Amino acid sequence: MSSIESPSAGQGRLMASGQRRLRLYVTMGQRLLRDSLLFQILLHDEVELVGESETGVATLNRLKRATPSVLLIEENLQDNDGLTIAEHALAVNPSLSVLLISDTPVSSGRMAIYLEAGIKAVVSKDQPVQELIKTLFYIRNGQVYVGNWQQEPAPAAMLAYQALSGREREVAQLMASRLPVRDIAGRLGVSCKTVHSYKDRIFVKLGFERLPELILFMQRHQHGAAE
Amino acid sequence: MSSIESPSAGQGRLMASGQRRLRLYVTMGQRLLRDSLLFQILLHDEVELVGESETGVATLNRLKRATPSVLLIEENLQDNDGLTIAEHALAVNPSLSVLLISDTPVSSGRMAIYLEAGIKAVVSKDQPVQELIKTLFYIRNGQVYVGNWQQEPAPAAMLAYQALSGREREVAQLMASRLPVRDIAGRLGVSCKTVHSYKDRIFVKLGFERLPELILFMQRHQHGAAE
DNA sequence: TTAGCGGTGTAGGAACTTCCTACAGCAGTG
DNA sequence: CACTGCTGTAGGAAGTTCCTACACCGCTAA
Numbered sequence: 001m002s003s004i005e006s007p008s009a010g011q012g013r014l015m016a017s018g019q020r021r022l023r024l025y026v027t028m029g030q031r032l033l034r035d036s037l038l039f040q041i042l043l044h045d046e047v048e049l050v051g052e053s054e055t056g057v058a059t060l061n062r063l064k065r066a067t068p069s070v071l072l073i074e075e076n077l078q079d080n081d082g083l084t085i086a087e088h089a090l091a092v093n094p095s096l097s098v099l100l101i102s103d104t105p106v107s108s109g110r111m112a113i114y115l116e117a118g119i120k121a122v123v124s125k126d127q128p129v130q131e132l133i134k135t136l137f138y139i140r141n142g143q144v145y146v147g148n149w150q151q152e153p154a155p156a157a158m159l160a161y162q163a164l165s166g167r168e169r170e171v172a173q174l175m176a177s178r179l180p181v182r183d184i185a186g187r188l189g190v191s192c193k194t195v196h197s198y199k200d201r202i203f204v205k206l207g208f209e210r211l212p213e214l215i216l217f218m219q220r221h222q223h224g225a226a227e
Numbered sequence: 228m229s230s231i232e233s234p235s236a237g238q239g240r241l242m243a244s245g246q247r248r249l250r251l252y253v254t255m256g257q258r259l260l261r262d263s264l265l266f267q268i269l270l271h272d273e274v275e276l277v278g279e280s281e282t283g284v285a286t287l288n289r290l291k292r293a294t295p296s297v298l299l300i301e302e303n304l305q306d307n308d309g310l311t312i313a314e315h316a317l318a319v320n321p322s323l324s325v326l327l328i329s330d331t332p333v334s335s336g337r338m339a340i341y342l343e344a345g346i347k348a349v350v351s352k353d354q355p356v357q358e359l360i361k362t363l364f365y366i367r368n369g370q371v372y373v374g375n376w377q378q379e380p381a382p383a384a385m386l387a388y389q390a391l392s393g394r395e396r397e398v399a400q401l402m403a404s405r406l407p408v409r410d411i412a413g414r415l416g417v418s419c420k421t422v423h424s425y426k427d428r429i430f431v432k433l434g435f436e437r438l439p440e441l442i443l444f445m446q447r448h449q450h451g452a453a454e
Numbered sequence: 455t456t457a458g459c460g461g462t463g464t465a466g467g468a469a470c471t472t473c474c475t476a477c478a479g480c481a482g483t484g
Numbered sequence: 485c486a487c488t489g490c491t492g493t494a495g496g497a498a499g500t501t502c503c504t505a506c507a508c509c510g511c512t513a514a
Contacts, residue, residue: 030352032328032359035443036263039356042439042446045405049446066450101259125257129266132259165462178272181499192499193465200502201462211500212269216262219269219276223293392491408470419470420494427473428491438471 022140025068026052027059027085028101029078040129041136043210056080063089068096070140075102083117090118097139101125101132111146121145160206161221168205171198175211176218249367252295253279254286254312255328256305267356268363270437283307290316295323297367302329310344317345324366328352328359338373348372387433388448395432398425402438403445
């Protein structure tokens, strides 16, 4: 079976040139968060999960064998604190990119300490998932990410919504109510393909990549205008 | 354009008969968990998010207007405890199904208290996401779910893996490594459609519904056999 | 004032996924 | 021996993501 390897190939579809696989290790106490985060993260096919554990010591034990390029670790672990573990990990492998997840928004004082320790970024549990994901991909090649770790309430998407054209909003609303594309097309009197085009443009404008994002956003937008 | 409404239609695809929309309200302090859980939950298109909040009082204020059928609420809220809020909510609307998310596994004593209070199910943050989702759908019509709130380590999927046939395991492994279907087909010398069939059967056997579940499972299986 | 630029409405193609059906062979079992 | 169920194989229908195309319209800068 020497078979059919396409030569350039690698990862199917088109893949940004320099992007190597992101080898991820996750240390997080609670399964629920770990799982649901991983589902999000593994949606991106350049990510490979090379290990996970619930405690700091388990992490340190496994880290040398797993050879991750990024470590995603909670600040508050059952047995230790993430910063300490991260420091140990960095002592062994300085090229590791560490993303710390803190329970609360970080003060700039804390942030300075973290950066000093060689941590590449910090995301608080009060931030949206996409923020975490974005950060994860940002730091993967060793860059430091000091993004909006200060809050920034979230006008981003709301503003973006303003930028939708009339037709785009119609489609966004209908899609959020889970009407199948065919029915949306029928209702608007255009072809399915056109509806898809709208969807694509909406995604670009709002920065989404998958339908559930749009649905969550729109459903929040509907009940949550009052939020 | 009176257009093309298919008559029976409703929700596209085929929809289990009695299944009405699940109107969901979520009360959860941290955005990260709330978001990533919602992305999972909204994958199921019978779910409609009718509201969410971070605190107990906000929940009580909005609950009457949102008219959810299911309330997903954390046990430990910043301002209150979930049980109390749930009791208030149930006093107003006894037909509400409440699913409580506890930080730690619940003892049977606690469980009794919860059930007494009219809560339909409890899921701990140490359980896998699918457990939460399953529970959510289970209680949606008012049933009580006392599933395996005791742990049950997780042999379920592992056992299921044993049940895969040789060819199925091959495919599962290749898919987990993110090889595109076409390449898998080439490598195994069969048609793409056949590979899809394997995938379908794997999903049925392991109880999965989406590719990321398989990927997470297999990647855990690979590094984590030693877990 | 005209040429160019960007946004909007429209649509098609390629590749892939999910869901469902079909069927032949083999193995076990009543 | 016939029936049942699992395994390997494959096709169809519909939906999704990603990308390209193009006409029209209005604004701006030469």
